[in-house]
Amino acid sequence: MTAEGAAGRRVARILLDTSLPQLDHLFDYAIPGELADEIRAGQRVRVPFRSQNRKSFGTVIEFTEQSDFGGELAQIAEIVSPLPTLTPEVWRLARAVADRAAGSAGDILRLAIPTRQVRVEKQHLAGTVPDPGEHDTPFEAEEADTELAGLLTGGARLAIDASHGPVRLGTGEWVGGWSLQLARAALAVHAEGRSAIVVLPDYRDLDQLRDALASLGHAGVVRLDARQSKGERYAAFLRALDPEPRIIIGNRSAVYAPAHELGAILIWDDGDPVLAEPLAPYVHARDAALVRAGQSGAGLLFAAHSRSAEVQRLVEIGYVQAQRHPPRRTRVVHADASMTPDAFAGRVPEFAARIIRQESRRGPVLVQVATPGYAPVAVCASCGDAARCRACAGPIGFRSAGVAACRWCGEPARPWQCGTCDGTALTERGMGSQRTVEQFERQFSDARVLLSDGEHPRERVDARPALVVATRGAEPIAAGGYRAVVLLDAERLLGIESLRAAEDCLRWWENAAALAAPDGQCVMASGGGPTVQAFVTGRTEEWRSAELHDRHALRYPPAVRVASVTGGAAEVERALASIRDLGAQDPAVPGIDVLGQVPARGPSGYEQVPGIVRLIVRFDYGLGAEIARRLRGVLVADAAGSSARTRGRPPGRARPEALRLRFDDRGVFDG
Known part of the structure; x- marks a missing residue:
């Protein structure tokens, strides 16, 4: 280049x-x-x-x-x-x-830009690094692929709901059908002499897309993955710099990859919180992709089994065009909407248990549970109050039978004393993945029971009969698909103290149902309400539209943008003063409103930080650039120490009361 x-x-x-x-x-x-x-x-x-x-x-x-x-x-x-x-x-x-x-x-x-590796750079400049794309075979695009590539290279912005079901590649590997769909789209763009960037949440998604591309004859993909060594990542980055079209796949930072003649950016499952950057300035990969597509004229494709609220908003304002043809979807049945987990013996109602017994003799059956570990909640055996960690005030749960520890900091909960009644005994509440496995080994004694969660990850299982217990997001792919997918703990998941609890539940459930075989089924074990009903009936488009309408009425993201402003009371007041006049232009149209100030809380979310306050600014999209500019100006002045020196305090960002800004935090309204 x-x-x-x-x-x-x-x-x-x-x-x-x-x-x-x-x-x-x-x-x-x-x-x-x-x-x-x-x-x-x-x-x-x-x-x-x-x-x-x-x-x-x-x-x-x-x-x-x-x-x-x-x-x-x-x-x-x-x-x-x-x-x-x-x-x-x-x-x-x-x-x-x-x-x-x-x-x-x-x-x-x-x-x-990855950390420079001198040896890798010298090899690249000397041309001694073999190019894995030298033996790629030309992609035979179908008419639909060519049409999609033409739209994307022409700058179209599209949203696609991917069909459910795994597919078997020519290489024999089983992958999610979505990965083959994205692979064909990326290859069609590449065949037009343009680069394509594909952004995916985690390494398992990357592996599936890589396998799909390889099966179509394209082994020369550029992979930018957080799991790579520094040398591997830098070498891949240098290949992306080459003045020739590439297919670049990676995690959230891949959206910034250099790309020769960028034709399209494709994002899979943008609602996954992993795509939200945890480092300042906390820019979500979706937002960076929108900016890059606007600057470069490249096309943009959002694909998912369940569309995020942000993409739904873009569809409804006409900025993104949704697909016209509904995707293929796994059949979903409900065990009994009137039941709660306490209304039946064992871990699952009898209807779901019969399906598990029947289908686990024919092939693998997936059971999705809410949380990892043994029991997610520990309570006082005397009064029933939830147990809290003495070190960080975090929730205590059971890692295994009889072993209780804080779920946040890992501090053992022995000895422990209740702050309400002074009781010292803990009892289990709820079932995590490990306790569910233990229960199923007794209830379905003739089945092979497998576990997949954060501590025991599995990427794939074979087609032999098995009962696979997995936490949300850790479900392995089954060869040929699961005979049945059973969803547990709907009430617990919907009860998460988060603005996005219902939206996330739909995404978790749709992603799990998509792993079923073409003739398989998905069973919602219990739970009710609009979200469960939308999932069971397949009327998720109506639910998403209604959810977005409610957020508009309540001025919640993504109907508006938000910024959290944290620091000392004087620092936060100066920040607020810099934007206060923006909200006074038309009282009938609340372009900006402020929530707070309230005492800031520490990482646990419970203890207050002395002397530190936080406020939330909500504002319309049209005010975003001006609000960011003004708040940034106050932050720069604060960081330079101009105000601190007038009070005789040392300047710099190390001060506890120094101003901190975060825009578009997806968890800003969570409990």
Whole structure:
């Protein structure tokens, strides 16, 4: 990839590699004569900062004839790498998404560009690294594939509900049908001479898509995976930099991958919280994809078994076009909507138990449970109050029979004393995955019982008869599909203190039902209400629309955007003052409203942090850029220490009361 050179211009504009928000802008440096012919935009360099003896890393962004700085410019000290690793397109994306979230572009670039590996870079520059795509076979696109590729490369924005059911590849592997559908879409875009980026939640999804692409003759996929070694990830990144079209697959940070002639970005299951970046500035992969598609003109495809509320909103405002043909769906039956878990003996009602006995003799049966471990909740045996950890106030559960510990910090719960009645004995409440296995081994003694959860992961099971107990999201793929999928704990899942509890339940249930064989069935063991009814009847589109309508009425995301502002009371008040006038333009139309201030809570969600407060700002999308700009300005001033110095306190971001911003936090209204 040819990068811009200095071309006689004497000044380089450089973004320093720093986490300090007050330094999130370009600095001008003079280009020494000995580097003038070598330096390129996108290269890593070292430059003096604050003194000639103190060197900082940075990235060359652009060149200019002269600087607005009135003094003598410091000179670039050295070029760290001859390879430009930051492309202009990725720089524009990083700057735009950082500004949208009131964050720093450097934080985005740390996600976008892997750590440099000198040995790998030298091999790449020498051309000694074999290209796994050399033996790819041409993709034979069907008419539907060609039509989809034409839409995407033309900049279309689409939402597709994937059909249920696994498929068997030509290589013999079984994968979710969705992965073959995305593979064909990516290959059709690639056949048009354009790159495609496919973003997926976790490594199991990546493995399925990789297998699907390989079965269609494309082994040369570029994979950017958090599980790779640093060398493997950097080598894959350098392949993505090559000036030729690639299919790039990866986790959430793959949305920032360099791509030659980007034709489309495909995102699988964007409602999965794993796609929400946990590091500042907390930009969701979906939002970054929307910005990148808008900047580059690339197409955008959202695919899922259950559409997220954000994509539903984009569909309803006409920004994204939904598919016209309904997907194939597993048959769903309800054991008894009037029953609760306490209304029947054992772990499942008799109707579901009969299906388990019958189908587990013919092949694998999947049972989805809410939580891992032995018993998710421990309560006082005397008064029944929920047990809390003495160290962090987190909930106590049973890891195994008789072994209780905090579910947050892992602190053992022995000895323990109830804060209500001073009782010292704990008893189990509810059944986790391990206790369910124990129960099923007694109830279905002739069945082979397997466990799949976070501690005992399974990616695949064979077609032999088995009863597979799995937590949500940890369900393995069964060869040929499951004879039956049984969903437990609907009431517990719907009772999670989260704005998105119902939306997440639909996604968990649809993803589990999609693992059934074409002639299999899905059984909802218990539970009722609109969400369960929508799932059982298949009228999820109506449910999503009604849910979005309710959120509009209540001004909850994604009907509006939100920002949480946390810090000392004075710092938060200054932030609020900077945006207060935006809400006064038309009292009849609440463009902005503020919830709080309230005492901030620590990581457990229970203990208060002394002297720290939080408020939530809700605002319409049209105000987003201005609110982000103003709040960012206050944060930069706070970080620079201008207000702190007036009170005689040391400046900097290390102060406990320093301002912290987070935009579009999916859990901001959770209990």
